[in-house]
Amino acid sequence: NAGVMQNPRHLVRRRGQEARLRCSPMKGHSHVYWYRQLPEEGLKFMVYLQKENIIDESGMPKERFSAEFPKEGPSILRIQQVVRGDSAAYFCASSPRRGGLGPDTQYFGPGTRLTVL
Amino acid sequence: LAKTTQPISMDSYEGQEVNITCSHNNIATNDYITWYQQFPSQGPRFIIQGYKTKVTNEVASLFIPADRKSSTLSLPRVSLSDTAVYYCLVGESGPNNDMRFGAGTRLTVKP
Numbered sequence: 212n213a214g215v216m217q218n219p220r221h222l223v224r225r226r227g228q229e230a231r232l233r234c235s236p237m238k239g240h241s242h243v244y245w246y247r248q249l250p251e252e253g254l255k256f257m258v259y260l261q262k263e264n265i266i267d268e269s270g271m272p273k274e275r276f277s278a279e280f281p282k283e284g285p286s287i288l289r290i291q292q293v294v295r296g297d298s299a300a301y302f303c304a305s306s307p308r309r310g311g312l313g314p315d316t317q318y319f320g321p322g323t324r325l326t327v328l
Numbered sequence: 329l330a331k332t333t334q335p336i337s338m339d340s341y342e343g344q345e346v347n348i349t350c351s352h353n354n355i356a357t358n359d360y361i362t363w364y365q366q367f368p369s370q371g372p373r374f375i376i377q378g379y380k381t382k383v384t385n386e387v388a389s390l391f392i393p394a395d396r397k398s399s400t401l402s403l404p405r406v407s408l409s410d411t412a413v414y415y416c417l418v419g420e421s422g423p424n425n426d427m428r429f430g431a432g433t434r435l436t437v438k439p
Contacts, residue, residue, distance in 0.1 A: 217370075246429070252431065253429045253430050253431040253432050254371070254372065254429040255413075256429070265413055278338065291433075292383045300369075302372075304371070304372075305392070308365060314360055314377070314419045316362075316374045316377070317372075318374070319370075319371025319372050319373065320371050321370060321371055322369075322370070322371055324418065
């Protein structure tokens with residue numbers, strides 16, 4: 212059973228370009244989370260999605276950032292008109308929504324490291 | 329969401345037991361306590377989760393006192409490969425199921 216997959220692993224963009232980060236959840240998982248991590252800092256929650264629905268986007272910047280999780284295909288985190296401050300590691304996690312007691316375990320991907328020149 | 333407080337860093341030596349304590353004074357009745365481990369350049373990995381008393385698995389133990397305002401992750405006989413950042417999270421099950429990561433505790437295991 213493959214784990215959470217993210218691509219690309221490394222992405223370099225110039226200021227003003229668009230960055231598209233992809234996340235394929237584990238098989239059978241219908242919940243996806245995106246986090247951003249700056250060097251030497253903890254992960255910051257960005258958005259929580261289920262198939263075709265955004266459940267919680269309270270951590271997403273109001274402008275330039277968007278996320279989707281279509282019925283078919285991977286989840287996409289899109290950053291338009293990137294700036295140097297967007298340089299960070301972006302992690303995706305998925306969970307199965309098992310419905311039992313306690314929060315579902317989140318399984319993380321290896322991350323995409325975005326560098327904005 | 330309950331806020332958590334952990335030490336920023338800890339040092340230990342190989343073979344020692346390491347205990348990392350997390351404070352969560354405003355934990356809610358439905359909240360669970362979850363710990364994740366993160367190695368450099370990797371995504372976090374689930375270690376253990378508990379609600380009260382003690383939970384043990386093949387990797388660690390989690391001790392939660394009766395008032396649940398704190399919890400302690402215990403790593404028995406650490407090795408160099410346990411050098412990582414450890415995050416304590418508090419959250420509840422439910423439709424939103426989001427958790428907030430703090431800065432974590434950077435554990436350095438020395439030979």
